[in-house]
Amino acid sequence: MFDVIMISKEFLSLVTHLLLLFVAISFLISFLQAYVPFEKIEKWMQSQNPLVGNVAGAILGFVTPFCSCSTIPLLITMLNRQVPFQTVMTYLFTSPLLDPWIIGLMAYIYGIKVTVIYTITTFVFSMIIGWYLDKKGYKNQVKNVIVKATLLNQDEQPRRHLVLNIKESIKETMNLIRSVLPYILIGAFVGAIIKEVIPTQVLTFISNQNQWWVIPLAAIIGVPLYIRLSTMLPIAQSLLVSGFPIAPTMALLIGGAGASLPEVIMLKSIFRPKLIRAFVGSVFLIATFSGYLFLLLEG
Structure with missing residues (x-):
């Protein structure tokens, strides 16, 4: 028999903490975005130096906390x-995985050390994969389609007026809450069930297995889920609290969130199947590599 009261309490606790952090972090990021030099970042992305362009693409993915509906139009604008194609792909990988408010929540849930390792690993690995896909000629897998695009910088100069910036930041935060709230609620609900319902013996059994094969298995399970990070974070937190190891948890987290279902569906309108498969496969590699890294650091 499920303990409905305990599940409800855990659900409310997760939702309350996550929403409070979400509001605070989202407002801060939105406020600071007005001072990000997007024009310079765009110039760096078009640099003839591949490394400079790639780093700029990774930075853009970090400083633009967009949902898929904004990420894809911006991706089309860049194309x-x-x-450069490798810069575009690097942005595509870092945009969902290095969302600033996700990084803030991760620091609160898992601590600074885990968050720093996750950020650096994802940042560097995304650039490597972007470079590799470019070298292997995947650029020709982009369809010739015309979709309404989006600009990198829109009226940021007027927003540097303090009062206007505060008002706009509050407005953007409320809009983000409306778009993300369903995913947080789903994640909190699943997380509460995991913590209160899954027998400890099951997680202990998994923990006692050789994590060198548990990690890729977690990544394989995570990738087809196509769940947003805002949903995966409370689920991963509940797994950790219940005794699940950090290494496969991170593989599951990254694998499940690296390619959300709405994003993959939208990408099908501009990418051919070969590039879609390469994108999903790359997310699996990032998830597995990160899991092994955490395993080595734990040892």
Whole structure:
């Protein structure tokens, strides 16, 4: 028999903490975005130096906390402006995985050390994969389609007026809450069930297995889930609290969140199947590599 009261309490606790952090972090990020030099970042992305362009693409993915509905149009804008393909792909990987408010929540839930390792690993590995896909000629897997695009910088100069910036930041935060709330609620609900319902013996059994094969298995399970990080974080937190090891937890987290279902569906309109498969496979590699890294650091 499930303990409905305990599940409800855990659910409310997760939702309350996550929403409070979400509001605070989202407002801060939105406020600071007005001072991000997007024009310079765009110039760096178009640099003839591959490393400079790749780093700029990774940075753009970090400083733009967009949902898929904004990520894909911006991706198309970059392709239309002839931004190097490897830079575009690097941005595509870092955009969902290095969302600033996700990084803030991760620091609160898992601590600074885990968050720093996750950020650096994802940042570097995304650039490597972007470079590799470019070298292997995946650019020709982009369809010739015309979709409404989005600009990198829109009216950021006027927003540097303090009062206007505060008002706009509050407005953007409320909009983000409306878009993310369903995913947080789902994640908190699943997390509460995991913590209160899954027998400890099951997680202990998994923990006692050789994590060198548990990690890729966790990544394989995670990738087809196509769950947003805002949903995966409370689920992963509940797994950790219940005794599940950090290494396979991170593999599951990254694998499940690296390619959300809405994003993959939208990408099908501009990418051919070969590039879609390469994208999903790359997410699996990032998830597995990160899991092994955490395992080595734990040892």
